[in-house]
Amino acid sequence: MNAGETQRTPWIVGVSGASGTPYAAAVLRALLDAGESVDLVVSRASRLTLLDETGISFRDAHWQDDLREWLSRGADGKPDSFDVDLTGVRHWGAGDLAAGPSSGSYPSKGMLIVPASTACVAGVALGLSKDLLQRAASVVLKERRPLVVAVRETPLNGQTLRHLVTLDDAGASVVPASPGFYAGATHIQDLVDFVAGRVLDAAGVRHRLYRRWKGELGGSRPE
Numbered sequence: 001m002n003a004g005e006t007q008r009t010p011w012i013v014g015v016s017g018a019s020g021t022p023y024a025a026a027v028l029r030a031l032l033d034a035g036e037s038v039d040l041v042v043s044r045a046s047r048l049t050l051l052d053e054t055g056i057s058f059r060d061a062h063w064q065d066d067l068r069e070w071l072s073r074g075a076d077g078k079p080d081s082f083d084v085d086l087t088g089v090r091h092w093g094a095g096d097l098a099a100g101p102s103s104g105s106y107p108s109k110g111m112l113i114v115p116a117s118t119a120c121v122a123g124v125a126l127g128l129s130k131d132l133l134q135r136a137a138s139v140v141l142k143e144r145r146p147l148v149v150a151v152r153e154t155p156l157n158g159q160t161l162r163h164l165v166t167l168d169d170a171g172a173s174v175v176p177a178s179p180g181f182y183a184g185a186t187h188i189q190d191l192v193d194f195v196a197g198r199v200l201d202a203a204g205v206r207h208r209l210y211r212r213w214k215g216e217l218g219g220s221r222p223e
Contacts, residue, residue, distance in 0.1 A: 008107070009108060010036070010038055010090065010107075011031055011036055011037070011108065012140070013027065013031070013040050014111060014112070014113040014120075015040070015115070015133075016113060017049050017117045018115040019053065020152040021050045021054060021115070022053075022192045023177055026075070026196035027114050030200055030205070031200070035088075036088065036109075037089075039090050039091075039100065040063075040091045042094060043133050064086055064091075068086060071084040097131075097135060110148070111137055111146070112147075113147070115177055117151075117153065118156075118160045120134065124149070147170075147171065148175055149174050149175065150195065150199050151164065151176055152177040175199050177195045179192075180198075182213060183211040183213075196209055
């Protein structure tokens with residue numbers, strides 16, 4: 001890096017195979033709207049979920065076109081609901097264990113896993129590093145950088161609960177994908193944005209995705 005050149009320091013966003021691809025889309029859009037750089041890792045399992053929930057095939061060779069189509073859709077599936085600028089995004093293949101985020105010397109602000117499946121939670125908690133998503137999460141933990149895990153499953157069994165406690169003990173923030181209704185949601189996108197906003201809150205990223213509680217009962221009702 002030349003003198004005076006600013007080092008790119010992205011947020012790593014991992015998308016696992018749990019249902020909830022609209023949550024990932026909302027988080028990615030908000031990060032980009034906030035001027036943040038993003039390193040994206042889309043697991044193999046999540047590509048099946050994305051195809052099932054949206055009809056979009058995420059292909060490594062065409063990731064920009066596929067990602068733009070995905071992020072432009074609303075949570076209701078309507079296309080061209082959002083304008084998307086992918087300038088700040090870098091994509092890494094899920095099987096690329098030589099990728100930048102696999103090393104602690106690679107600069108990043110931290111990592112957001114959204115949505116996080118129970119299999120992903122287990123892999124990270126046990127330090128398995130079976131793919132780049134899990135490896136990047138392990139690196140973020142060992143480097144003491146923020147890790148936010150947006151687990152999306154119900155009900156949760158004892159084994160998964162123990163894995164979540166392990167992640168909490170390791171310094172991760174566990175954010176269940178549980179929408180809140182006090183913000184005055186009137187559309188499915190509002191509920192998705194609430195969860196995405198809480199994920200970003202845990203990471204310390206500023207956003208305007210939902211109406212915050214101000215201590216006034218009925219404050220979320222339409223005027």
